[in-house]
Amino acid sequence: MGLSEPEVVVLAGGTGGAKLARGMADAIGAERLAVIVNTGDDIGIYGAHVSPDPDLVSFWLADAIDDRGWGLRDDSFAVMDALRALGVDVWFNLGDRDLAWCMERARMLGEGLSPTAALARLNEALGVRAQVLPMSDDPVHTWVRTASAGWCAFQEFMIRERAEGLIEGVEYRGAEQASPSSQVLAAIAGARTIVIGPSNPLASIAPILAVPGIREALTAASAPVLAVSPIVGGEVLKGPTAAFMAFAALECSAAGVADFYGELLDGIVADENVATLATLQTDTRMDDGAGRARLAAETLSFAEALTL
16 A cells, blocks of 8 residues: 555644554554644744644654654754853753754745645655645644733743643634645545544644644545544543643543534544443553554454444
C-alpha cells in the first residue's frame, strides 16, 4: 500500500494523539497510516516556524522523541543558553536540532512550499513512512482567554501562563478562511477507519474540525469514526483538558467527550461505558510500546465490528 493510500486516519494533537499514532503505525505498518494534526499551536519564534503538534507526531513515529515528552532525544540547548546570555527572554525552549528542523521548515515555507510539502520533506529526512498532514496549509491560531491574563495565543497560555486561570473563551482564529489540503481530504475519503485520538477535544481536535470541509468530509466518509477518550480513571493524564471541558460545560468523562463530538461518532473507546454510544471498554493507558500497539489493535478490531 503506497503512501497515497492510507487505510487508517488518526486525528491528533498533543501527547495522547501522538502516542496512539505511533501505536497504529506499530500495529498496522506506517505506510497504511495518515495522521491529520492540529496546527493551531504553531508559532513563529527565533527565526523558525515551530509546529508543535505535527512535530510531536513526527518525532514519535521516528522513534526520536525525548523522554521528557517533547523535542528530539538527547538534544542540546546551546542556542537557547546563548540567547539567554544575550539577554533574550527565552520563554519558549527549543533544542538545537529541534530548532534546526523548525528553521529549515521556515526556509522552505519562505521559498513557497506549503506546510504539508515542507513537513513531508522533513519527515523523509527523518525516515517517517506514515503521512503526517497539517490540518490546513492556511494559518489557524488557537487563542485562549482567562480571567487573569485576558486573550493569549495558545503557546503563551500553556507556557507563560502555565495553563492556569479560569478559561473564559477559546477562538480558532483564521479557521473560517482556511481549507483542508487535498491530501487531508483524500486521506479521509479513502480511509477504512478514522480515529480521533485521546487528545484535548477543545484545544487539539476542535481546531481541526473548525476548518471548513473537514467535519463534512468525516461525516460523508464511508469509514466508521471512533474517538479514544483522553479521560483515564476519571482523570486527565496530562494537560489542561479538564479546564477546557469545564469551559464548554462538558462533564470530564468519556460521556462528556462523546457529547462534544456528537453525531460525528460511530463509537468510542474508553475505560468506562458510555450509555449513549457503542463503546469498547478497555484499558486506554499507553505506558509503553506494547500498550500503544494493544490499544491500536483493539480500536481497529472494534471499528471492524461496527461495520459488520
